[in-house]
Amino acid sequence: MLGKFSYCNPTRLYFGEGALSALALELPKYGKRVLLVYGGGSIKRNGIYDQVVASLKACGKEVFEDGGVMPNPTVEKLYEGVRRARDCQADLILAVGGGSVCDYAKAVSISVFCDEDPWEKYFIRFEDAVQKTLPVGCVLTMVGTGSEMNGGSVITNHAQKLKIGHVFGDRVFPKFSVLDPTFTYSLPKHQMVSGCFDIMSHIMEQYFSGEDDNTSDYIAEGLMRSLVHSSVAAVADPHDYEARSNIMWTATWALNTLIAMGKTTDWEVHMLGQAIGAHTDATHGMTLSAVSLPYYRHIMSYGLPKFKRFAIAVWGVDAAGKSDRQVAEEGLAAMERWMKSIGLVMHTSELGVSEDMLDGLVESTLVMDGGYKVLTKDEIREIFRQSL
Amino acid sequence: MLGKFSYCNPTRLYFGEGALSALALELPKYGKRVLLVYGGGSIKRNGIYDQVVASLKACGKEVFEDGGVMPNPTVEKLYEGVRRARDCQADLILAVGGGSVCDYAKAVSISVFCDEDPWEKYFIRFEDAVQKTLPVGCVLTMVGTGSEMNGGSVITNHAQKLKIGHVFGDRVFPKFSVLDPTFTYSLPKHQMVSGCFDIMSHIMEQYFSGEDDNTSDYIAEGLMRSLVHSSVAAVADPHDYEARSNIMWTATWALNTLIAMGKTTDWEVHMLGQAIGAHTDATHGMTLSAVSLPYYRHIMSYGLPKFKRFAIAVWGVDAAGKSDRQVAEEGLAAMERWMKSIGLVMHTSELGVSEDMLDGLVESTLVMDGGYKVLTKDEIREIFRQSL
Numbered sequence: 001m002l003g004k005f006s007y008c009n010p011t012r013l014y015f016g017e018g019a020l021s022a023l024a025l026e027l028p029k030y031g032k033r034v035l036l037v038y039g040g041g042s043i044k045r046n047g048i049y050d051q052v053v054a055s056l057k058a059c060g061k062e063v064f065e066d067g068g069v070m071p072n073p074t075v076e077k078l079y080e081g082v083r084r085a086r087d088c089q090a091d092l093i094l095a096v097g098g099g100s101v102c103d104y105a106k107a108v109s110i111s112v113f114c115d116e117d118p119w120e121k122y123f124i125r126f127e128d129a130v131q132k133t134l135p136v137g138c139v140l141t142m143v144g145t146g147s148e149m150n151g152g153s154v155i156t157n158h159a160q161k162l163k164i165g166h167v168f169g170d171r172v173f174p175k176f177s178v179l180d181p182t183f184t185y186s187l188p189k190h191q192m193v194s195g196c197f198d199i200m201s202h203i204m205e206q207y208f209s210g211e212d213d214n215t216s217d218y219i220a221e222g223l224m225r226s227l228v229h230s231s232v233a234a235v236a237d238p239h240d241y242e243a244r245s246n247i248m249w250t251a252t253w254a255l256n257t258l259i260a261m262g263k264t265t266d267w268e269v270h271m272l273g274q275a276i277g278a279h280t281d282a283t284h285g286m287t288l289s290a291v292s293l294p295y296y297r298h299i300m301s302y303g304l305p306k307f308k309r310f311a312i313a314v315w316g317v318d319a320a321g322k323s324d325r326q327v328a329e330e331g332l333a334a335m336e337r338w339m340k341s342i343g344l345v346m347h348t349s350e351l352g353v354s355e356d357m358l359d360g361l362v363e364s365t366l367v368m369d370g371g372y373k374v375l376t377k378d379e380i381r382e383i384f385r386q387s388l
Numbered sequence: 389m390l391g392k393f394s395y396c397n398p399t400r401l402y403f404g405e406g407a408l409s410a411l412a413l414e415l416p417k418y419g420k421r422v423l424l425v426y427g428g429g430s431i432k433r434n435g436i437y438d439q440v441v442a443s444l445k446a447c448g449k450e451v452f453e454d455g456g457v458m459p460n461p462t463v464e465k466l467y468e469g470v471r472r473a474r475d476c477q478a479d480l481i482l483a484v485g486g487g488s489v490c491d492y493a494k495a496v497s498i499s500v501f502c503d504e505d506p507w508e509k510y511f512i513r514f515e516d517a518v519q520k521t522l523p524v525g526c527v528l529t530m531v532g533t534g535s536e537m538n539g540g541s542v543i544t545n546h547a548q549k550l551k552i553g554h555v556f557g558d559r560v561f562p563k564f565s566v567l568d569p570t571f572t573y574s575l576p577k578h579q580m581v582s583g584c585f586d587i588m589s590h591i592m593e594q595y596f597s598g599e600d601d602n603t604s605d606y607i608a609e610g611l612m613r614s615l616v617h618s619s620v621a622a623v624a625d626p627h628d629y630e631a632r633s634n635i636m637w638t639a640t641w642a643l644n645t646l647i648a649m650g651k652t653t654d655w656e657v658h659m660l661g662q663a664i665g666a667h668t669d670a671t672h673g674m675t676l677s678a679v680s681l682p683y684y685r686h687i688m689s690y691g692l693p694k695f696k697r698f699a700i701a702v703w704g705v706d707a708a709g710k711s712d713r714q715v716a717e718e719g720l721a722a723m724e725r726w727m728k729s730i731g732l733v734m735h736t737s738e739l740g741v742s743e744d745m746l747d748g749l750v751e752s753t754l755v756m757d758g759g760y761k762v763l764t765k766d767e768i769r770e771i772f773r774q775s776l
Contacts, residue, residue, distance in 0.1 A: 003404060004404025004405065004406065004407065005403050005404060006400065006402045006403065006410065007400070007401040007403065008398070008399070008400035008401065009397065010398050012394065012395070013391050013394060013395040013396065013397035014394045015392065015395065015650065016391060016392030016393060016650070017395065018392065022394065034680065047410075088470075130728035144724065208669070211502075212630060213617065213630060213634065214614075214616070214630070214633075214634060214637075215610075215611070215614040215618075215634045215637045215638050215641070216637075218610035218611065218614035219607055219611065219614075219641070220610070220612050221608045221610050222607045222608070222609050222610030223603065223606065223607065223610075224605075225600075225606050225608035225609075225701075228601040229601065230601070230603075230775065242600060242601060242602070245602075245650070246602055246603045249602075249603045249604075249649070249650070250603050253603070253607070257594070261403070261637070262403065262404070262633070262637070305454065313613075316773060357578070
């Protein structure tokens with residue numbers, strides 16, 4: 001059943017090869033001073049940096065830089081970004097990179113006019129952004145997080161061993177995002193498939209919650225089928241534009257609020273993965289892939305009808321003559337075959353997790369209450385053990 | 389393959405039982421003078437009119453009325469609405485009704501500041517709305533058209549025997565829409581199932597075009613599966629909130645631009661149906677249902693892979709051991725069984741069409757070029773003949 005909700009997603013998207021030319025339409029809407037935010041510098045090697053700076057100059061902008069955003073943006077980096085944005089009196093933050101860079105830009109955007117510690121306010125106390133925000137635009141170079149069309153931001157505090165995400169309201173959504181699938185061609189395979197699993201996990205964590213029949217879950221099934229199909233094609237040929245564009249578009253709709261409308265969601269897999277991220281700094285999508293099967297096999301019996309539906313609708317399992325449990329298990333087995341076929345990490349030991357870290361991981365894992373089984377500490381420990 | 393496109397849908401939606409209370413959030417954003425637009429008066433019998441007027445008064449609005457919008461809004465009514473909006477110097481148009489009322493409100497919105505004949509400018513010459521527009525809000529009481537979250541408007545000119553739709557840009561989208569599924573409980577079954585087929589046709593006409601693999605078609609399949617499931621449930625129990633809410637939400641996403649992104653679309657079924665509407669004033673969804681099977685069976689062999697995919701993904705046809713043609717035919721046969729089971733009109737003769745009207749219908753039918761076969765006049769005539 002679709003519950004009561006309100007929906008608005010005001011982000012304007014420019015999609016397709018050559019979409020960067022849309023900067024000429026968007027940049028004139030904002031003031032002169034632009035803070036250009038990016039990551040480790042790959043955009044300088046692949047030429048995207050030069051194209052973006054040329055657009056900024058052509059629009060008469062004064063460009064200030066804030067590079068070096070790391071894959072899991074830290075609270076220290078956030079403080080630095082806030083200082084830079086204040087110092088240059090930025091009118092617009094332009095994020096060029098993947099989800100981490102976009103997440104970081106949004107965190108800076110809501111923190112610039114915040115007169116207390118933003119980590120405490122937004123990521124510990126989960127308060128909403130009531131202050132003025134700086135507008136954010138995104139040029140996406142990696143796919144997965146959906147950060148280009150949502151209000152989410154994940155920040156890591158290594159000292160506190162916490163990696164925490166907050167989903168802000170639509171005032172924090174990027175004003176515009178540029179999505180050119182060809183910008184993802186140069187991504188190493190490891191990062192590309194990691195992004196694919198991040199997308200899959202976003203969809204699954206919204207899907208595996210609630211027992212009602214609702215349109216959101218049918219849309220989710222369509223997105224999962226598209227993703228599975230295109231991820232295999234993109235691994236076979238990294239320059240398959242059709243596959244890359246489908247993955248990019250699926251990523252956006254997997255986490256821009258649509259498929260969560262009117263229903264409950266889970267997010268425990270992200271909590272498990274984020275605990276591993278806080279302890280190892282491992283690639284986000286791989287932390288999710290390594291814990292997913294132990295998690296879903298553990299909760300399967302608590303939500304059997306949904307796992308059966310998943311098997312049939314997403315994986316085409318033939319249910320004839322089989323018990324619900326058999327059908328559900330065949331669905332997860334099909335998912336496992338797909339995961340292995342595209343080269344996902346299936347064990348946390350490959351990410352640097354060892355037996356002696358389990359207590360710390362359990363301690364860092366937030367427990368969500370939207371899934372088919374609210375996990376106990378012992379269950380979390382067992383899932384981490386099976387994930388090794 | 390997803391082509392190049394831009395996407396933005398700024399409409400804010402309030403969904404669920406009791407969502408009308410959101411008027412208290414939205415109305416204060418606009419000026420004092422509100423033109424209240426509605427249809428034949430059913431909203432006065434079911435109490436919705438009183439609730440809306442109470443909200444308007446509570447927000448201190450001055451209310452001007454424009455009732456009597458007919459199911460197929462005419463160009464004469466449009467001229468009248470423009471005069472009323474000008475006379476009262478409306479700051480906001482509030483449409484309370486189904487798709488026709490919302491369509492009409494948008495047509496008035498773009499015509500108020502237009503200094504030439506809006507029929508000629510927008511519906512004959514298909515020019516875009518460059519003038520200033522009046523903001524529109526919608527309170528939906530019927531589902532089907534998706535008008536609550538798009539820029540579309542269909543106006544009928546009986547003198548010219550033309551019923552023409554124009555899809556305007558996002559400046560013409562409603563600023564907000566209220567979607568309360570319980571408002572649709574009192575709809576007669578005939579209108580409810582007619583709306584369901586309008587939704588189905590919107591999805592199919594975007595789906596049955598192009599041979600590429602793209603995410604939009606996977607989303608479309610999910611929407612169709614949800615709709616088929618919920619329409620059957622809503623016919624069995626008109627007060628099934630789950631079914632009514634799924635139908636309402638599917639209708640919105642069936643025609644708010646999302647599933648057309650990056651792909652070609654067809655729309656020939658709407659052209660055939662609109663011709664019948666212009667000649668008979670028949671209920672829109674029923675004109676579509678009566679022509680659909682003859683149309684799709686006619687074009688099936690030109691787009692066989694898509695019809696096969698439709699059969700498997702939407703209707704669960706088992707393809708094992710069958711030719712593509714057999715699978716495709718079984719899909720359309722399953723659709724025919726569903727159509728009959730919910731009580732759709734299967735023959736145009738039930739809508740007042742007779743053999744002697746065929747020439748006129750052919751003359752009134754626009755030919756689209758996005759489908760698997762661009763129809764000749766002879767083919768259109770044959771499809772109309774088979775639809776009798």
